[in-house]
Amino acid sequence: MADEHWTTDEDLLGHFVLGKLPDARRQALELHLQSCPECRKRVDGERLLAAGVQRAGREDLKARLRERLGLSEGSRVAGEEEAHYDVKKAAYIRAAGSVRPDRPTVPPPRRRQNRAWVFAAATAACVVIVTGVGILNRWWAPQEPLLATSDQDVTGATAPSPEKGALANGTTGAGSQMARAEQGKLKKELGTESDAQIEAERFADRQEGKASAPTTAAAAAPSENMAGLEKQAAGKKDTRERMEEPVAAELRQKDVDDVARDRNAEESGRAQAANELERLQTADGLARAQSSGGAFMDQGTWVEGIASDVPRGIGANVEHPAYGKPDVLQPRGNRNHIDRKLEPIDATVTQRPLADAPPLQQQQRRLQAQTVLTNVIQTDSTLRLTLYPDSQLSDYALRQAQVYRVADDSLVVVLPGQLIRYRFQAPALQRAR
Amino acid sequence: MASPLLFLNKDARLLERIRDGDEEALVDFYEENRGVISAYILRNSGNQEDADDMLQEAVVIFWERVRSGRYEHTAKTSTFLFAIVKHLWSRRLARKRKESPGENDPDGYVDPEDSPLDALVASEEAARVHMALSRIGEPCRALLLLFYWEERPMDDIARILGFANADTAKAKKYQCKKALERALKEVA
Structure with a gap:
């Protein structure tokens, strides 16, 4: 094959240029190219055509994407060409069968300005809800029956509790970062956080060199709940004040030790909690x-x-x-x-x-x-x-x-x-x- | 064919939609990753316009990879997209600063400009081909896009465009190439 003018074979030429041939085959063909200027010229021509067509495909797709997103045109595509391709692409897509028939070819641009208001409103609502839940949680804690023992908290058998604890912690300043780290970890494990959010956190960690403290955070969260239960057993009335008592700090430290010692049990309990959460969600x-x-x-x-x-x-x-x-x-x-x-x-x-x-x-x-x-x-x-x-x-x-x-x-x-x-x-x- | 399984994860669903040619999937993918990418670009000497530009480039490359069967699912799609953006942005910054770009990331993305073909895509000559392509008939344009861009086999192309068989599609492709070469001479 190395001595033949293989570039006359259209299929072979196309696949060679697109890099779709096995290495051995490609090397054999390249051997011939070294001694055949005419063949090199042919390959260069084919490569240029392929590159131009690929460029057209990319630019067309980008133009359609911009249109769907309501973005302004980029600098690399001439407006005249783009308008032409917008007309052409509909026929191409129909021919290629690459758009589902029940979808409009070009949906109306999305409203980004409105989205900002929606996001702001949603954030405000979340703050109100989280604050409300935190207050209610503490207000009602003494009156609720004893639902979980401290051991269950430590092993993570009731995963939602650490999560609530983390949220509550997040409002108190110093523990907020650890609590958020644990919350993110839990959410990731439970599959309740979007990939983009997780990726953003992961990236931020890499960039800023922040080390998460899962053990400490995991302990801090249940300790909130544990402290509250302990106070309930003591029959005291004002929960908010007692959460900050030295006794609670001691219990928190005890929880840290327990979590570190009983890591396997925690994992098991977390899986059970995930199951429970998923059962509720499904x-x-x-x-x-x-x-x-x-x-x-x-x-x-x-x-x-x-x-x-x-x-x-x-x-x-x-x-x-x-x-x-x-x-x-x-x-x-x-x-x-x-x-x-x-x-x-x-x-x-x-x-x-x-x-x-x-x-x-x-x-x-x-x-x-x-x-x-x-x-x-x-x-x-x-x-x-x-x-x-x-x-x-x-x-x-x-x-x-x-x-x-x-x-x-x-x-x-x-x-x-x-x-x-x-x-x-x-x-x-x-x-x- | 729609999957009968309900438990495909988010990435698998995205890949399936793209393989089905659902461009709305690309829009969703874009919007899901816009925050992360924007944050990265803004932290690295760019502005929002740069971020949008990079993200558009990246999702189009992602689309190409998936549609042509060259995408290897070795990391999450968002990770892969982020790796593409990092490469594109480092190249752009390097061009601005006249510096050499950094090394490739191990996230499954190989710099497209490593290939001689991809290096040509950004050239002026390719831009002329792009322009010439708009001057040939739509069936030819569709055929050439399917072959060179989506890298579909001739059997697929024949089925999609309604040719009798792959041999007919090959013959048609040859005619279309010639038509494109003629148009290219006119453009030049």
Whole structure:
């Protein structure tokens, strides 16, 4: 090939210029280019065409984006050209089928000025609500029944309490940064904070070199609640004053020590709290699922996952689900193997003893030794998997668990040293919509 | 095809919408990241106009990567976008200050100007091709955009544009290239 004028092959030329050829092939073709000025000229011409077309694609897309956002034109696109492309692009998009028919091609520009007012109003409302909640929380604390012991607070079994504590702390100055750090961490873990916010915080931390103090913050938050409960037990009336007493400071320090000592228990409790929060958030979705019947039980969907001891490199060990059995994703087989790119899913993985699973589900397990009975609760944005393994996994393994989407109806849970593959029955999932 | 799963995470949903050609997804992506990007640019000698400009460039590059199948999901999409903006902005600052740009970030983004093709995109010659492209017929323009920009295989192009098969699309592409070359001579 190196001695042939391969540039006469249109396909080869195009793929070469776009960098879509394997390295060995590309190198062989480049060898010929070194001794063929005519071919180099041809490649340069093709490269220029490709670059120009790519530029056109980019500029057109940017123009459409600006129009949708209501932004002013950039300096790099001439107004005359852009107007022309705005007319042209509609036909291109229609031809390429790249806009859904039910969407308007060019929606009206968004109102940025109004958004600023909305944001200001929302911020003001948040301040009022947070302040109100904080006041009410302290006002009513002595009159409420004792809902949680100090141990539960320390282990994080009631995650919302630390969060409230953090919010309350945030108004008191010195502890606010730690409280916000913990709040952000909790929100991140619970999936209640947007990626952009998390990214902003992460970036700010990197830039300013701020070190978060999760242990201290985690302890400070429950200690608020603990101090309040302690005062309730003492039967005192003015909670706000006693929150600042030396006794409360001592208890706070005690909580710091407890949290540092019992870190694993805290993680476990936090996961439970996340589950609880998600259960509350998904009440509507679950109600719909229950009313639809099918595979959805009161507690979500039951599914069997196939477990195997496979190290990393999971993409090479997953077969296309179309060739697997109905309920499980088969491991790598002899036919139709496809390497697939996996997409991570926001998910919480917890475990419970197999004996806690409903008897019916235990009886219906198909491949007893190789499968992990799993309960799945899903929402529009998150997934909660509760594993019921034959033998309990370590806390470390659970913390390391990552969940990936394999295909539209399949996913894998990656644990240290092993995989669990799941395949869902799409019709049942669709019914829940 | 819409996914039957409800639990796709935010990034997966974004990628799916972009693969479906939903440009509104790009608008949402832009607005979600505007605050972070603006803060970064403003802290680094830029203004809001620079921030908007960088963000537009970055989301378009992101769109290209996803649509052409060259996007590797090794980090969160917001992280990837931020890495692109950092690169673009450092290049722009370097050009302003006549300094050499910094090294690439390990966030999965490789500087597009490392490729000879991408280096050409910003050139005057490419601008002339861009102008010439507006002078050829719409079917040709669509075909060339699908092949060179979205890097779609001929089978896809034939299906999208309604040609009988990939061979027909190849023949049509050859004609369109010739038409573009003629238009380019007129522009020059």
